[in-house]
Amino acid sequence: AQKVTQAQTEISVVEKEDVTLDCVYETRDTTYYLFWYKQPPSGELVFLIRRNSFDEQNEISGRYSWNFQKSTSSFNFTITASQVVDSAVYFCALSNAGKSTFGDGTTLTVKP
Amino acid sequence: ETGVTQTPRHLVMGMTNKKSLKCEQHLGHNAMYWYKQSAKKPLELMFVYNFKEQTENNSVPSRFSPECPNSSHLFLHLHTLQPEDSALYLCASSPRVEDSGFYEQYFGPGTRLTVT
Numbered sequence: 326a327q328k329v330t331q332a333q334t335e336i337s338v339v340e341k342e343d344v345t346l347d348c349v350y351e352t353r354d355t356t357y358y359l360f361w362y363k364q365p366p367s368g369e370l371v372f373l374i375r376r377n378s379f380d381e382q383n384e385i386s387g388r389y390s391w392n393f394q395k396s397t398s399s400f401n402f403t404i405t406a407s408q409v410v411d412s413a414v415y416f417c418a419l420s421n422a423g424k425s426t427f428g429d430g431t432t433l434t435v436k437p
Numbered sequence: 438e439t440g441v442t443q444t445p446r447h448l449v450m451g452m453t454n455k456k457s458l459k460c461e462q463h464l465g466h467n468a469m470y471w472y473k474q475s476a477k478k479p480l481e482l483m484f485v486y487n488f489k490e491q492t493e494n495n496s497v498p499s500r501f502s503p504e505c506p507n508s509s510h511l512f513l514h515l516h517t518l519q520p521e522d523s524a525l526y527l528c529a530s531s532p533r534v535e536d537s538g539f540y541e542q543y544f545g546p547g548t549r550l551t552v553t
Contacts, residue, residue, distance in 0.1 A: 357537075369546040371544070420538030
């Protein structure tokens with residue numbers, strides 16, 4: 326069985342603050358993939374990043390960065406200098422053995 | 438048109454009605470998925486089709502009936518629904534379903550269903 330936990334249900338920050346969204350996962354498999362998706366108010370989930378279980382390099386894309394730590398089974402997502410347009414629900418997901426498991430999501434509100 | 442489209446975007450139906458949700462993907466993918474998103478359980482996988490064959494039914498009640506006539510189209514037929522079935526129904530696609538889980542999914546905008 327696999328499980329994804331996003332302990333933060335809701336986060337509210339003021340624009341330009343940095344914010345980190347936590348994701349902790351459980352799996353018995355050695356090969357798996359981790360994902361982050363963004364769901365803006367329009368409803369459509371948008372893929373942000375994929376990381377495989379053998380690649381623990383952190384990644385930075387503009388204001389977004391991801392920290393993958395296999396030792397703690399975590400795949401955290403940081404937004405630097407947040408903007409109002411970052412307001413959305415963010416989902417972490419784990420995929421392997423042909424099955425994807427999503428966390429419950431974290432609702433991020435960025436206030437001007 | 439590109440990406441994953443879903444129609445209708447909003448649907449209100451009575452408990453005795455029969456309706457269908459439609460999903461179409463223009464990405465050349467071979468796997469398609471139905472998810473239910475509600476306040477109580479944010480994202481629940483319902484069905485998975487891989488090369489038109491159903492590979493997963495996540496204990497979904499029989500009042501939901503999926504159909505995948507080809508790799509580009511996916512339907513969800515609804516009948517005698519309950520008010521608790523009110524939710525956002527999301528369709529997604531990916532190149533295929535395979536063991537490693539490599540592929541990300543591409544989602545449609547969803548159908549907001551209200552059962553009265």
